[in-house]
Amino acid sequence: MIQITDLRKTFSGQDGRAVAALDGLSLTINKGDLAVLMGPNGSGKTTLLRILDGQLLPDAGRIVWGNSAASLPVSRLKVSVAHVPQDPSALAFPEMTLAEHLLWEELNGRMPRFWRRGITARRLEKYRMLLESYGVPALAEALPRPLNTLSAGWRQIFLVLVSAMRSELSRDRDASFDLLLLDEPTSALDAENSRLCLELIKRLHGEGRTIVLATHDPEVALSLRARICILRSGRLVADIPAAELREDTLPRIRALIAGLEATL
Ligand SMILES: Nc1ncnc2c1ncn2[C@@H]1O[C@H](COP(=O)(O)OP(=O)(O)OP(=O)(O)O)[C@@H](O)[C@H]1O
Numbered sequence: 001m002i003q004i005t006d007l008r009k010t011f012s013g014q015d016g017r018a019v020a021a022l023d024g025l026s027l028t029i030n031k032g033d034l035a036v037l038m039g040p041n042g043s044g045k046t047t048l049l050r051i052l053d054g055q056l057l058p059d060a061g062r063i064v065w066g067n068s069a070a071s072l073p074v075s076r077l078k079v080s081v082a083h084v085p086q087d088p089s090a091l092a093f094p095e096m097t098l099a100e101h102l103l104w105e106e107l108n109g110r111m112p113r114f115w116r117r118g119i120t121a122r123r124l125e126k127y128r129m130l131l132e133s134y135g136v137p138a139l140a141e142a143l144p145r146p147l148n149t150l151s152a153g154w155r156q157i158f159l160v161l162v163s164a165m166r167s168e169l170s171r172d173r174d175a176s177f178d179l180l181l182l183d184e185p186t187s188a189l190d191a192e193n194s195r196l197c198l199e200l201i202k203r204l205h206g207e208g209r210t211i212v213l214a215t216h217d218p219e220v221a222l223s224l225r226a227r228i229c230i231l232r233s234g235r236l237v238a239d240i241p242a243a244e245l246r247e248d249t250l251p252r253i254r255a256l257i258a259g260l261e262a263t264l
């Protein structure tokens with residue numbers, strides 16, 4: 001369980017004005033949940049995901065992971081967090097090739113000296129077969145290419161795949177919590193890749209991952225049979241259980257979000 005209480009994060013805007021991205025957000029995410037964050041532009045979805053993966057520190061509030069008594073930074077917990085960012089330029093290593101990204105995952109983020117020599121013909125063959133088994137032979141062909149030379153959509157798909165393949169790549173991962181954060185994972189995808197991406201997310205959820213995903217498309221939540229958490233100005237304003245989600249409730253959800261003002 002991740003228990004988020006009264007989370008606050010303020011940025012200083014260009015004109016020096018303070019912008020409250022999160023303004024007392026409280027939310028509980030249970031292990032194995034598939035939670036979809038929705039809300040107008042600027043409502044705090046990305047900020048929440050960045051705090052959950054430890055990129056940003058909150059100004060105030062608590063995040064309690066599992067049974068840990070204290071709200072320690074993620075880096076000090078036995079938590080495995082994979083984050084597919086909304087903005088590809090936010091990638092830590094955009095110039096690493098696809099094969100290097102897979103090796104990085106396989107080495108569990110450890111980088112011994114000369115680690116690139118680990119990209120042997122045998123490893124490349126293993127990566128090629130894994131990518132083909134996930135139904136993306138095009139990416140198997142692109143293994144030697146730097147990630148930032150792929151189109152935005154393929155980059156998104158690849159990053160979701162890397163998270164999907166974690167357990168197959170690295171067997172010594174010692175995590176008490178396996179969390180996947182996806183920031184608008186289908187926003188740049190064509191219909192075919194969108195379907196592929198949603199299938200992948202269903203598979204990952206079926207394997208027991210806890211997933212928090214931001215999107216503007218309620219169809220995504222419906223297709224994933226997910227819980228919808230609606231944010232407005234950095235607060236949770238509605239929490240709709242998956243069981244209440246049907247085709248005929250989507251217009252109400254759209255209308256609810258349309259009625260909330262966006263923040264720049
Ligand atoms: N690094 C930053 N510096 C200054 N302001 C920021 C920063 N990051 C976010 N903000 C502000 O915080 C608020 C919340 O932004 P956030 O990116 O979390 O929203 P969002 O819900 O993800 O929006 P979108 O749907 O457009 O992706 C916005 O007002 C934004 O301008």
Ligand SMILES: [Mg+2]
Nearest residue numbers: 045046086214
């Ligand atoms: Mg965002």
